[in-house]
Amino acid sequence: MKKLAIFALSLAAICSVNACSDNDDNSTVGYKPIDITSRQLALTKATSCDDYRDHLLDGLAMAIAEERFEGGYHYKGWDDVESVANDTASPDSAADGGSAGEYTTTNVQEAGVDELDSVKNDGNYMYTIRDEQIHISKIWPVTEMKEVATIEREKLVSDKYTDRWFSPRGIFLTDDKKLIDIGESYTWHYSEDGYWYGHYSGLVSVRVFDVSNPADPKLLKSHQIEGEFVDARLIDNRLHLISSATPQFRWRDVYKLSEEDIPGVPKWEYESDFFDEDGEWSEEKWQAYRDAEDEWFSHSQENIEKYAPVIRAWLDEKYPDMLSDYHWPNYYDGQNARPAVACTDLYIPAVASQKEGFLLVSEFTGNNYENYKATAIADDGWTVYASQKNLYISSFSYNWWWSCGEEECQNYTHIHHFNLGNQAGDVQYINSAEIDGVADDPFFYSEYNDHLRVVSNPEAWGNSPKGHILSVLDVNTPRVMKQTGVVKGFGKDESIYSARMVGDRGYVVTFRNTDPLFVFDLSDPANPKQAGELKINGYSSYIHPVGKDHLLTIGEDGDENGRMTGMKLDLYDVSNPAKPVLKYQTKINEEEYESDGETSSGSYGWSEALYNHHAFQYHEGSGLLAVPVNISKWTDNYKTNSYTYKHFSGMFVYRVKPDSDFEFVGGVDHADLVPGDDSYWWTSVQRSRFYFKTAGVYDKDAYIYTISNHGLKASDANEPDKTFGVIKY
Secondary structure, X not given: OOOOOOEOOOHHHHHHHHOOOOOOOOOOOOOOOOOHHHOOOOOEEOOOHHHXXXXXXXXXXXXXXXXXXXXXXXXXXXXXXXXXXXXOOOOOOOOOOOOOOEEOOOOOOOOOOEEOEOEEEOOOXXXXXXXXXXXXXXXXXXXXXXXXXXXXXXXXOOOOXXXXXXXXXXXXXXXXXXXXXXXEEEEEEOOOOOOOOOEEEEEEEEEEEEOOOOOOOEEEEEEEEEOEEEEEEEEXXXXXXXXXXXXXXXXXXXXXHHHOOEOOEOOOOHHHHOEOOOOOEOHHXXXXXXXXXXXHHHOHHHHHHHHOOOOOOEEEOOOOOOOOOOOOOOOOOOOOEXXXXXXXXXXXXXXXXXXXXXXXXXXXXXXXXXXXXXEEEOOOOOEEEEOOOEEEEEEEHHHEOOOOOOOOOOOEEEEEEEEOOOOOOOOEEEEEEEEEOEOOOHHHEEEEOXXXXXXXXXXXXXXXXXXXXXXXXXXXXXXXXXXXXXXXEEOOOEEEEEEEEEOOEEEEEEEOOEEEEEEEEOOOOOOOXXXXXXXXXXXXXXXXXXXXXXXXXEEEEEOOOOOEEEEEEEEEEOOOOOOOEEEEEEEOOOOEEEEOOOEEEEEEEEOHHHOOHHHOEEEOOOOEEEEEEEEEEEEEEOOOOEEEEEEEEEEEEEEEEOOEEEEEEEEEEOHHHOOOOOOOOOOOOOEEEEEEOOOOOOOOOEEEEEEOOOEEEEEEOOOOOOEEEEEEO
């Protein structure tokens, strides 16, 4: 019997503290028969906790149906439903006293929208996460490098009935020297009888430190939100945190309800109940099965009333040792902890469409981030994109309860749009959209001139025989974003590997055997169009704009059959969108395997920058590029039974200019920071930063700082084998 992601959320506690009451601002959602022919895309604001409770009961009914009827409710009218949506750090250029004149920071998707990272820096100091510690190091001037402080986190202790662990998610550094540390703690509670069906609880931790004196960081504020971390952004020193409040339903209760006898609703055995005595398929029995399913739903409210889900999402200023029980522990007394959102600030879909779903959009403001406001949507979503003014959260149809019907399955993405307001923290739900296909990467989204451009794959995963889709949406349309234009059918039988939209241009890379780079003209929202295409071997997994007319990418090279042959860097000239040109290319390593029967040799390479843009560091003024690289080369002599290895685990530095070929500048190796012998060579160099003594002067007094699990190094950016300073963690 498969597990179901049934989530129970604690309602009574929210109402008791928030004094939830009915009001007349919106129509009541309430309980409805489940019929998606009348579904609405726009969310409806709850008028009371009972609205959301009824919505949860619908979801629980679907969960039991999927377990009881082996495949989910069939939803009359599915094939007749049409898509509602289709109908309607920049560098600091001024030296400040003893600070560096110019330096790079976290590589982000949108200017002015900071993203969580494991490393943050200013003109003088570096802040680095290592496990459960935050190391604060003075890095400028380079001759005075030293660690000045370490922020520790209390260790979580497991016992006989619980497993507890902590996972750091990242840090922000504000303009006014506040360090925001976000992490997530987990507790798995085993049942007393030792069965596996215990329950899980999670807490998202937000700690704010004053680092105006980095050598003496002071804790200003600590918030804990019950649930799971999704994503976060820092815009104009306002913290926007997205979390999922999903404490789980006890599996044993789901199993019990799915198997117990309910009057008028028989259990079915697929092998025996759908065939007649001659072993032929019986339409009559199939219809009886569907009738029983309908009967279940007609009585679902009364059948599951005793298992009524409850809402649980609390904001707390203390760090509890644990959530001691599935039911409310005494710890939550309404004083130390309070509801993270009121029921009347929660938006509900017309149909309980997701297996998971209670997303909190929280905002922290104030001098010490003591002010908290939140809104929420009763939906699931793990892809977040933000501009400086708006936030978008997406959910996908492959998680919906309903089945696709007997014909071909169609995938959709639902996009929920929030306006981020102003310094007062007035985050508001604005509207929603539905597009064809799955858009599950933040780089598939881009907002420009009040329009949202989205790249999607009609398939949930893998190659798409239909090709891919680029949709353009008007973000100001009331309730449902209007689709103003669309491009379909590019990259057939391939998968999307990367995308980037900058201004009125869009770039998408797909791959199966070759790497087509598609260029789109997005200047007219009503008429987006494919402007050009270039096919080369391999693929690009990250696209970085260089000026207006060039793209710098990292990916893997390949042959005409799609076999990967090693990592590569490409520089494209897109000054003529109709004819994109691969201007320069360099291999980061050659992956190979050779054998003559007596010896064999090979090589392998990998880089975090292949999948994490924070590991990609490019400074356009100097043309300096840094990417972390792990390369292993080996030789095996069969006769002597001997092996030889050559490893590099560090940072490669290149000089990349639009008018000249790639120049390999050198590498920074962290192997000498590894304690003990050299058998553990994988040092996990993760991030880098470029620093320049004088803004605009790049040929001298230029430095690269590289960070790994073992320490921090300062090297000459133009001669990386020269080391000026080292800090060991």
